């Protein structure tokens with residue numbers, strides 16, 4: 021037993037004393053609860069996706085088209101969910117994906133998430149657009165494993181500064197998000213004229229950066245704040261980047277690099293050719309291209325293209341342990357959780373995030389065992405059937 025499923029037993033045992041879990045254990049129920057506790061703007065920001073949200077729905081529908089085929093009598097008494105990804109040992113193949121502006125969900129934002137991740141021993145991927153700074157979050161994360169997600173700004177000197185700060189603060193792998201050099205058409209935010217950054221949320225890493233400050237003529241104060249925000253808007257993303265620019269990243273980051281937002285097999289091959297260590301199959305939770313392919317449907321093609329030349333990770337639509345089993349069976353080495361932990365944060369701060377992480381891992385372990393798998397590497401496409 022790896023002990024992850026013990027979480028289930030502990031909940032049942034609490035029932036002896038009439039104690040109930042703090043939040044629902046079916047994590048798909050958290051969105052509805054978060055809607056009641058968050059402001060309309062914050063809820064629209066996290067729950068919303070691009071356009072008609074067809075891709076967000078497709079992400080979920082794709083999981084439903086695969087079904088697990090349970091196997092019997094395979095001695096699954098000793099289970100071990102641990103994996104090592106890009107040099108980071110993990111108790112289970114679950115990471116906390118990068119989510120920006122977390123203080124709109126809870127005042128402790130990324131600090132609470134960093135503490136929750138550290139307690140669970142799971143890897144946190146910190147967004148460039150975090151509400152707390154790279155260094156502050158690292159401190160809250162302590163000895164916990166952490167990776168840094170880069171939004172690659174136009175100003176190269178600023179990019180280098182981010183990378184150096186992340187390295188110094190103990191982030192061991194770099195995730196470069198390619199699918200969001202500009203925010204997409206997001207009606208929920210547009211209808212509420214809501215962009216957290218323009219309210220000064222999610223810009224901590226920029227405003228606190230010496231290179232950024234130099235560009236806006238000194239530390240950001242009331243006097244130059246609007247100018248600083250406009251500089252942020254102008255610098256956030258760079259639509260003219262090409263595959264050749266990855267050489268620049270290699271020069272300035274000596275650890276492993278994962279490209280996030282890959283959906284096409286040819287892009288995956290180009291990532292391998294560029295010497296990247298990993299690709300993250302993701303469509304940003306349907307938040308970027310409405311009408312885009314479901315991320316799970318893109319996964320097998322990328323796995324086939326990459327073979328064993330790079331690590332393949334997955335996100336977009338993970339809500340349950342069974343979803344994780346499906347993504348692993350289709351070839352992902354590990355998955356990134358997105359909205360579910362943001363809802364946990366909104367509903368219960370650090371404890372809410374821990375609840376989400378424990379539920380996911382416990383359900384993953386139980387589902388694997390009941391399907392005849394002791395370890396993640398025992399999951400293969402043959403575990404699944406098309407519905």
Ligand SMILES: Cc1cc2nc3c(=O)[nH]c(=O)nc-3n(C[C@H](O)[C@H](O)[C@H](O)COP(=O)(O)O)c2cc1C
Nearest residue numbers: 066117118119120147197304305336337338358359
């Ligand atoms: C509120 C919110 C903010 C996000 N911010 C970032 C970010 O700063 N950087 C990034 O690479 N991805 C960001 N993402 C995308 C997630 O990393 C992930 O790809 C996505 O949430 C997966 O979809 P799911 O939440 O539906 O599972 C964000 C997603 C949400 C919901």
Ligand SMILES: O=C(O)C(=O)c1ccccc1
Nearest residue numbers: 120121149200222304307
């Ligand atoms: O909202 C997002 O999906 C996102 O990735 C983002 C982009 C810029 C700042 C914060 C979050």
